[in-house]
Amino acid sequence: MLPAKPLERIGDAPMEIAERKESGVVVLVCRGRLDGHGAMVLEQAAKEALHDDDRSLVLDMKNVPYLSSAGIRVMLVLQKRLRDRGGKVALAGTGDFPRKVLEMAGFLSIFPDYPTAEEAVRVLGKAEERASLLADLQSPSFEVNGARVRIEQGSTRPSALRLWGDMDVVLNSRIDAPHLAVIPFSGIEYALGLGALGKSPEDVLPFLGEMVALHGSLVWLPADGNDTPDFFTPVKDTGEVRIFSGYSVSLEGPFREFVILESIPREGMRLGEIYRLLIERAKKEHLEFRGVLAVAWWAVLEGLQSQDIPTRNPSVQDSRFAQGAIPRYRGDTLVGFGIAVDLDLAEKHFDRAVLNSFFSPHGEENEGGPRMITHTHGVVFRNVAYDPGASLEGQMKKILGQGEFVDMRHLLDETRIRKAKIGIAPVSSLIT
Template sequence: MELQTERRDGILTIVIRGRLDGYGAGKLSDAVQASLQDDDRSVVFDLAGLNYLSSAGIRVLIAVKKQLKERSGILALAGMQDYPKSVLDMAGVTPIFSIYPGIEEAVAACRRPQDSLSVIGEISRTPVVRNGVAYIAEQVSTKRASLRVAGSLDDVLHARLTEDDIRAIPFSAIRYSLGLGALGGGVADALPLLGEMITLHGSVVWLPTDGNETPDFFTPVKDTGELYVYSGYNVALDGPFHEIVTVDAGDGGSITLSELYRSVFDFARERRCDFSGIVAIAMWAVVDGVCSTGVKKSPIAASAPANGLAINAEENVREWFAEDDEPKYRGDTMVGFGFGIDCSACTGEQIAALIDPAHAGGEQVQIHNHGVVFRGVPWDATLDLSRQIEKIVSDGEFVDMRHLKDSTGIRRAKLGVAYISGIDVELY
């Protein structure tokens, strides 16, 4: 059997030629799972070249159909020959399938349910479209939101952390945050392994600086008060989201993380007279490629650069940071948290605790985001953001966690946007 995977008008199409027998059924099942992305709803099987079908093949067809039904989509069978059609008839399953004479009709049928369930169709508010990307914002709160900063970014950047600088944070005290942290039996265990960390609804995901480049995570069922997150620097959201913003770049479209923040800032300047220049964003997204960076060593005093410069100085970057500009995880799900600063609207005093002063005079928009990648989570923009993030981190198929570069691509996203009115710094 031969398989060819392609996309027609944004619809995953798999061309099947030859025999869909026991061996071919396994190949087809693997091909579907490898190609199906989290924002795919429907799939077309082009069967014009299929000359044999057995019960093993039928079982795969039924399994894929059930999988797509959970996404409110369909499996469309196109151009079926007489013999395979007779096999379906004799098995008594023909009525459960959507069968079309040709590939064009099948693709058109798949687009109809996908369009009706799109962001634009499901949410009644009129979208704002900019550069081909549609945005829909819904106000959900007017209460104050602030960022709580624990620790010194300057101490991190100059690798001055000691045990006295590490804070033990109860799981119950963190909802959305990011920074540098670790899990362990105590401060002494955590200190040499401090790495990029994110918390989402009490779940902690972090990248230990042990040289293995493998993230670790923990999701407590309840907080017994016996375990802590150890952090040398942490930025947490205090307060609610003010808006839920749905973003859709369309089939084949994409927007970078920095472009996404710029759009949020543009809307804030237009609509909010109280905009201070700082936003915090929690995100559920389908990504078009994750680009990442991150510390390779714990920035403790014993490892400080011999040249006395910051770890992100040009002379030290290669030793201290892992960079990956090759986009990964296209079509997978990502949940994340971060903040953005419009430097043109902020004073240096406001943002000193959040960004490196050496870079404050560079790009107008400065962003800092961590993301956790999961696989096999169907996209549905109608779901509640907070509940979905909590469900994904508890039950999703975990893939990776990274500090996101600004060039990370986003296809579709649901954002919880908090407009920050204050920064509370806790030094210890």
């Protein structure tokens, strides 16, 4: 059970809200009039309290003497949002006047009402437990290195990584129009690197930035000094709009399996920890594993940390790439693409010069285990239901088309993940 935040007055508003979380259920303790202004306070409190993996909400109405249609409207919006996630809003301790208002408005039956918040949490918490048990029956979970894990099988066909552009040119800030690779949208499903969208290499060059392709959509962070991501989702590839890239790596082939992961520690798991877990699993479970993993992410963030980019003519070796940021976007949705390389194993299967052309050494880390390179670009969305039972690729397409876009960043391994569904592709070949 998380401790409740203290009741705080918002300005001079007569409505006060306290928040706590218990048994997977968010509880908002309301105190004051749920009129027009109180409805705005409730709406803001719910927006801050409900994260993308929350499905159940209890409104403690014990100290709410007044309710109007403004308050009911907010309650209905919350009910619809959580029902779409397979959850619900319940009331607790509703007083005589608010109950009469709900009855006259025709909405009394819409909201289950319990005598106390504790009783409401007990009932809704059991529903959360049943959902977890059902998922376990479909795919049993196990615990490893601070994570609760379930596995879904994918395809057994081999996967490869293809190189576009020239890493050496990017590393040494020698990017010019002739060095830009031209990538058709039909040529990539998942990719990351340095690039932009445009009509010609000359037009694109001033705007090259960190980019990621996810299920055919392109998101990039132009290096124009505005620090504002841009994105494009094509309906079809006419061949007339292309991606220009100084360096990119794209996945060719399917995901071998899907790892459904939940952090046991409340503070979440570091991205680097999860990559090590995935590499160790690949070593044990996939005899053909050659040290390189391509990874698609659909996750709920506990805190994102990212690298800055230069404002002009970006280089992977630029010192500003090493600067981190304060963790942010807690409870929001992350979709992304990444690569993890166990160098000790990869060097046994691939030529070192080929590895150097694919993977920058700036991401190498060694925490007492095998040397590892990671590279991850992620896109943040908000108000997206997290349902690990859904198809990763289908849900990613839905998020990119309908989600509330927030940001795109190059993720540091210090980024913390609360929950995730991860597509894993052991790479059998590197195509230059």
